[in-house]
Amino acid sequence: MNALETRLRARRDAGRKLLMPYVTGGITPDWTEYARAFAAAGADAIEIGVPFSDPTLDGVTIQEASHAALTRGATPRGVLAGLAGLADLDVPLVVSTYCNLVFRDGPWAFCAALREAGASGLIVPDLPVDEADEAADAAAGAGVDLALLASPATPAPRLAEISRRSRGFVYAVSLMGTTGTRSALGPAATALAGRITGLSDRPVLLGFGISTPGQAVEAARRADGVVVGAAIMRRVLAGARPDEIGAFLTAMREALDDPGA
């Protein structure tokens, strides 16, 4: 088992609910400071998006963040270089990006670059399990966990295959839609988390639309933890500094640690 999954399992097994905040790499000149604020606020893993020109699974917030980062001149190489500067954090770094960037120089080269930069996980939202063979081999070869996504529409046998072949954790997509904040968590979200935990003991992180401590607590009743992306990036795009994002996440961390409070 690789570093990411080992870490997440250990924390989950110790009774902790997992928190994985997201930042778009290159969104500001000092974007790595957001990752440091995540770590200080008690993140169990940090997701770093390598911006792509055509993010087809992202809603307006992450689209805007990706566009802003690319306009600033963000490149995969530059984002990975920033990541390499976060080695002292002792929090697993998970890169998320689209197929075209992973395949540009081939998944073997991409995964080797991830490992070099100190990333231990990879999420590729437009790479379903049927198309994942080569990337999965490349990731395994580099010691990187390729986490697969499951959706509320995924039928049972396929969900079992995804749970079995995913590494690090299973990314449960809470709703039939794109990334972005929502006013409430739908019933499909916790139902999906429950279906996956019934099939596999791999950690299950629920993402898409989780934007408040209350929603995080609700999601974590059935899932092992949550991914928070658009709620952070909406604030970053509005000019929020790393310490302000840190305060937002600290509230979420406290709610997850003590849901009764």
Add this chain to the structure above:
Amino acid sequence: MMGDVATRAAAPRAMGVPGERGRFGDHGGRYVPESLVEACREVEEAFREAWADPGFRGELATLLAVHAGRPTPLTPAWRLSAELGVTLLLKREDLAHTGSHKINNVLGQALLAARMGRTRLIAETGAGQHGVATATAAALLGLEATVFMGERDVERQALNVFRMRMLGAEVVPVRAGTRTLKDATSEAMRHWVGVAGSAHYCVGSVIGPSPYPYMVREFQRVIGDEARRQCAAALPSAVPDHVVACVGGGSNAAGTFAGFADTPARLWGVEAEGGAGAALGRPGVLHGFRSLFLQDDDGQIREAHSIAAGLDYPGVGPEHAHLRDLGRARYVTVDDGEVTAAAVRLARAEGIVPALESAHAVAWVIRAAGSGELPAGSTVLLTLSGRGDKDVATLMEVL
């Protein structure tokens, strides 16, 4: 001799049924978010079942005849042929209802959507031709329609926007990215994720995740099948020496080529110089399929540029990428200046104002006629994919 037979037997059959997971050689596939995999699988199952059903095929053939006006004629371009020294035959998709070949695919997909119990069609559009065709089919079959269109194209193609709305469709301007066809396609896919249970995504070209490239080609092959029969009646050689069509995503070309893939005819796809996925693209994945895309060294997709909004797409359908790999079809480019000149020349020589997309094919024939690629005396079938009414405002600016 035996080697010959063995080589022929081993050669992949061009334009047959795609391989496992919708593969055309290295291209195609289904690179979609997990939330859309089930929806794609349902479309594939429904299409395979419908396409094997004579009842479905009969219903589609009737609609194509009584609503779309098929078969479209094959028109000899008498004067242009004489000027160029080749025999040029035009397959007149510009005379199909709604003004382009797009209606062929849309009637097929709308019938399929109704058969699947879907109540709404989603579509992306560049020039607006596919959007108008989708709005038309939706009105005909009592379905709702939502059409995503880049904001820049909404401005460039105001006439088609009005037509869509008049037909009862909702037109959604897309403000993301380059505000053209690429972004309209991304937005249509995002929207589909949320409504896949009730709406059918009516993809307008031979692009997208499996089964779309195959399905759209099959719905468009009526162009090639008709042209094959019409050429057999019109030409002493029965089969033309050359078959030419413009390529954006590549649906009119795929439909035309499908009728001639098993003949000795040379197949030519003509792309816009600034949107030449097949001629200048590099392997990549976008909008659910692996194919050739214009992109930078990092893999960021480049903006396409063409005077024809319908060719403003940075990639090409996966089967075209495969035909290029096989050497079965060749892909060439023409620039905007050649295109407008060709549109004017066809108008004055033949009394036909072509869509700027179709004028790309005409422009290449004009350039290549008499050269080694298209020797004097050749017979040429050219698919005139659409009529130029929608482009009048654009032409008024440049002529």
